[in-house]
Amino acid sequence: MASNSSWPRVATVLFSAIFLVTIFLNSIFSVDPYRCGALIGDGQWIDPVDANGTRRPFNTWQPDGCMMRKYTSDDIHRCMEGRHMVFSGDSTTRQVFWGMARLLDRELANKTRRESATHAAYDMEFGGIRMRQIWNPFMDLDKDGVELKKELELYRHERENPVPVSEQKAAALTMIGFGSWWALRYFEEESLQQFSSAIDNVTAILRQQDYPKFGQRPMIPGDGIGNEVFIAPIAPPYYDDLPSKRKGPKGLHVGEVESMDEYLDSVRDERSLNLLWAFPALSRTEPAAMVDRHETGFHVIDSVAETKATILLNARCNAKLDAMDGYPHNRTCCTNYGGPSLVQLMFLFFGTCYVIACFLAKASKMFVYDEFTVMTAICALVFLFTIRRSRVAPQPDTIAPQKAPEVNVLLPRDQTEEWKGWMQAAILVYHWTGASKDLGIYIFIRLLVASYLFQTGYGHTIFFLKKKDFGFKRIAATMLRLNLLSCALPYVMGTDYMFYYFAPLVSFWFMVVYSTLAIGRQHNDNLGALLGKISISAFITYVVMMKSPVPEWGFTVLRLLCNIKWDLHEWTFRVGLDAFIVFVGMLTAIAHVRYPNACAWALSSYVGAVGGLVAMYGYYHACGEYFPTKEIYNSWHPYISWIPILGFIAVRNMPGPAQFFTSSAAAWLGRCSLETFTLQFHLFLAADTKGVLRLGMFSGDSTLFNDRWRDLVFIVPIFLWVSSRLAEATGALVKLATDGTVGQEAENESEKLWSVNSKFDELVLARVRPLMPAMHTWANDLRVRVAMMFGAMWVLNLLS
Template sequence: MVRFFSRSYFTPAVVDRISAAFICITLLGVALRYCWFDARDPFKCGAILNEGEWLDYPLENSTIVPENWQPPGCMMHKYISDDVSTCLANRRVLFIGDASIRQVFWSVAKALDPKANPATAEKHVDITVEKSDVKLEFVWDPWLNSSRLHNELSSYNDGKVQDVSGNPPALFLMGSGLWYARHENMNGLKMWKDSIDDVVQHMRKGRRTTDMTESDLLLIAPVIVPAWNKLNDDRKATITPQEIRAMNQYLQQLSDFQGVDVIWSWHEMIKNLPQVYESSGIHLVDSIAEKQAEALLNLRCNAVTATKYPYDQTCCNRYRAPNHVQWIGLLFILGLLPAILYMRSKDEKTGIKSIAQAAWLPSDDVAWALLVFGLAVVYCFYADRTQVFNKAHKQYFTSDFLWGIVLSLAAGLFTLRKNSETNPDQPFLNRLQTDEWKGWMQFAILIYHYTGASKITVIYGFIRVTIAAYLFMTGYEHTLYFLNQKDYSLKRAASVLVRLNLLSCVLPFMMGTNYLFYYFAPLCSYWFLVVFTTMRVGEQYNSNTKFLAAKIVLAAILSATLTHFPGVLEAIFRLVGFLARTEWDVNEWRFRVSLDMWIVFVGMAVAIAVNKNKENSFASMQGWVSAKKFATIASTIGLVLYLLFEATRDDKYEYNAYHPYISVIPILSFITLRNSTPQLRNTHSKVFSWLGRCSLEAFTLQYHIWMAADTKGLLGLGAFGLTERTSNFVLATILFLYVSHRVAGATVTLSRWVLGIPRRSNMSQQQQPGLPTSRGPGLDDDDDEPEEMNDEVAGSSRRRSGEESKSRSRAKTLSEEAPSGYWGNLKYRMTAILVIIWFLSLVSSF
């Protein structure tokens, strides 16, 4: 048994095949759930109409009113005035019924017009609220027998308006019951049924579909179940549980057998929760009435207002059909690429060359990388731009966040290893250490996003420091590279920018977002260009420390001026918007850059200091040991003082004001303590290092295949009908991490291809990042990578171990030679790529 799990059996190929099998089975389960369990409700209209649960369901005997309502498999959107006006432009909404209907009417009115005040209107009268060509009407009719009701219903047949010339209601809601129970003691139930029957004859008969997207709605509200212990004696004597139960059972029969649309989710919102009622025991607290109004608006409006990202209103919504660019991408990835690879595999067996062997097509390793990369993008599309996958709201629990941190920390500590057996003393901030640093920070960022911990100031501040630390490494690593290699070529700049931006440039076309939405890659790219320009200007004098320091100060001043001077960024963004027909949020970009305005320059300064230490061997000088002790003590004190300061901020907005100036304290303190002893410096965590090498891909892909609704919610697989949040989390996490790992490997290969860097002709297909089913590298292996791609900011693959050569595949890949002619010129090549991106941006905007 032990031998079976030894490394000779548990090879990278086995890991890949097991992972591929797991992915296929899980995705098969997702398809089964969508095609079988969700077949009656593919657009999740029935979900918001009939079911749901409180994610923050209060403990027993608690007085807390829940706030986070979750329909099964989809997300609700909180509607504001502009949303309601867009959805109901030049339309009217009609409410007819008793006090419970009136309360929902006022909640919708306040969503349309925040100034709407129920106190200004009498109770038992008709009410009208108008704003922005939207008209909301409430008709007081607790018996559901008024002439106004009959006149409105007369134009309906089978739930549809026959004559639309009279501006029929976009949403028509009716409800009653309590007045019959309260005032008709003898035949109240029968009289109520007669009134309901008069209404139902105009509603649709026989549920053929739950699709209510973009259609006018005719709905009945269930009879509200009072909080029995809060009713006064008079009401207790007349309103009985038996009668209310009988009324709702009758509505349930009409709903089940005749297809009458009853909004049963309202019933679920108040079940067994006496704290959601006011003292009368009949009227609900405002927050619950607002949530009921939200359900109504989501049911009617989501398909109308969800026209661009973030797509956080997924209930009762048809996602937009793919545009031309998306269709081309889907056909290329799911059709053309597999066909080419299949034909090549067949050619290898028969020895006959087909068109798939044409010289102008990409080589095998590039084709496999394209397929891996493309399948990940397609996964993003189907996960977050269709109803195939479920979406759920986030709900923060401190225990969830702590468990995530504890489990991640345990995995990291369990996989602690020495950096090298042959070289026991590694340098300051060595490669394995920085990979580990990126990895554990990425774990923290992922847990923070998934659990929705942004409202907790202490956690928010910690995560802000991790982002600053990534940017610190941007300044540090690139400055150190330029000082040592003195390579300021276009090839160097292009290799870094392509590696950083490949995924974040492709995703906007498939997901309907924009480049700055995936802010981390643009942010790293911007600061790389700042570092590159700073080091490139006057690079022949970079050996002069004073000159370098002066350049860094000047670059900091110019960057701050560019960011904060009014009108500069606005003009740049307007120009980009005009040329590429895209919308970049200048305020969001200014916020992102400003938060970490100085830390990159600190990283540059540390790199210069480390380089000077290497040149002058300060460590051998007298007083170095004392200086190290002092730095260790100062770092410990600095870290404690920072944590105390951060914990005492009132909210994250107050913290943001200090962050650009104090983030340097925990970062410098950490790297000092992390390198304070040889044991700490020469040990790393394999799990953290592994994630650090694909952290750029993980940071970007989390938007769509771990979370959902463009990070507003969580992705739910619901494989084989499983809906429990823990099982969804486990399955989605495994898929997400593995896809991130494979995409990181594929991105290295594609970056070489884009830049025209040839592969070694003696490398087998096994040595290239390929499909999970290929005999590619396992989780512990590294990617063979040229020097010019060896230190990208958010994680890149590392050199292969010699062990991989033992399991080469039978067939050699096509040797890839450096392109010749105009296409071989990097300037022309990069210009052509930018033109293609510009053209796709124009086409996607139509």
């Protein structure tokens, strides 16, 4: 039986093995490798319902297992590349035609629709893209459908004889949808017979029976899935709501439409048809999605018609645009994410080899306020139930007085770890629920980020003033600890360093603190000089980062020399948003070091606690009164965020038992907060933060209470465990990189390698031996090791 100490390693290897086996099985046996079937299959609306239980206007459709992309006119242009689109069938297909037209040019589409005949063919341009609507409700390929027949034959010809995109004549996207007119005008037996005959005629032209199924075909370089023909099943009406005139012998009967759809499904695999089962699913359980529920029962409201058009675009264009745009991958349906780069393949290969070596050698988002509240409350309960004593309160003097433990430290480690922990929990809930839409929650999270940066300024200033250690090893250890994970992930995930913005932000401010205190360090004992240095540093940092072209120059140099393409606007926004809170942290640290009694009175007394409560309440009231938008608040945030932060510190350090108790769960999370913040982008969220990770094992309405809580039960423990293990691993790697040396044993090993076996060896050794001390010196030099790391990253960037 394995000892307790071996269980973490066993668990790590076991988890890695399961992970690799899962990837292998999914790659080999998956019937939907690109999630195309998930896109055109089932799904649900995730728009929150109103007080009456109505979900209008139906804006957010969530396929089962992937995330859709919202398409702009420019996106559609890039996908079509001069090719046209074809829509043919009855009035339900015409609705999708107009929905697509609105996505291209809403104003022109609405005007043209009002002026156009109803039951007619259209050949129009919207936003520079040609669109054909071939009116053919009975799918007659000899009369009304002659033009459709030509389009289908051209599609088949180019599929069998591929030509470059620039030479293609076929439609990039063709949609066929019919059957409702037979159901409305024929006897039940006749409608199915006529429908099946029409389907047979269409599939006889397509001749796709030997063609791989949609979503399983290899992607076409430069064009994604390539040109496709999609067939839309009929959405059954709400039979009970139909008027009596629609229920006659030749009217609609229960099961009539369903029998047509069953026929489609029965020939789908045999004839390799692309069936849009998502279309009937859009209105299957949502009567409000229908515009004529009490008339024909087949037509949807405009927003649902646009969703149908968006599903078509996601099926046709996602893989193409994903290869063009790269990350952020905010669309996961019907795409291969553009394929891995050479560097990603290298990291995957070596990572797999490492796990094998272990065996061989060692044996979407839709914000709902209630969901944010409930998840935050759950985290708070967990933290409260794990409150434990962390420090000993001062004891009264005894006969033999001993040195009392240090209890008057402002913000001791146990408190800062706890603070980081519950802040990280709130940030995770915030990102998972998409709560940025709520201004109050957004302001709260902005204060949490500012609090972390306050701790950065405070903690590092305390260290430098007390330890006076400004050596290179301190810089290297801190920067490696902050950046190891966020520098490695871009090579594996195809993102970039700035995507994990918190590590770059904290690293930047650490270097600001270091530079401020290291330059003229001999004057750090002079309070006036120290305050002057901080003032100058704040002024220079703000002017250089916010008012000068220096950041733009720096990013340009990185792009030209290192192939690093960072978002300058996003970076300056992040830096400017918390431009001064780090300096407030530094000033607080100076006050605590130089004037501990005064600082304790202000931030560790009943007077300070009352003042803190007043400050936090006043801040809350002022935000609600004077900051109606994010933009207005953001403009004030750099100058006022310190008020509630110092207020919280005063309340948290109020004299009494609370000073000596902390939540062990929150502190544990705080110790791996950097890893959880970074890994959340891939192990907790999805689509590069635009959606949430799901297992795909459960189905429901995508709400927390009725559906997604089951995913969280599995995902959260794994996510937190991986984060904790990575935090430990990062610490060990940093120690190895900064403390590792090549000692005498290594020298002895090298001597063995250079044993003299011949006269030639003796001559070679005579020339090499003088260089060996220098080689060992370089290997032991931390600056050389860091330079080698930068060199390796430079090469990887050039290869990316």
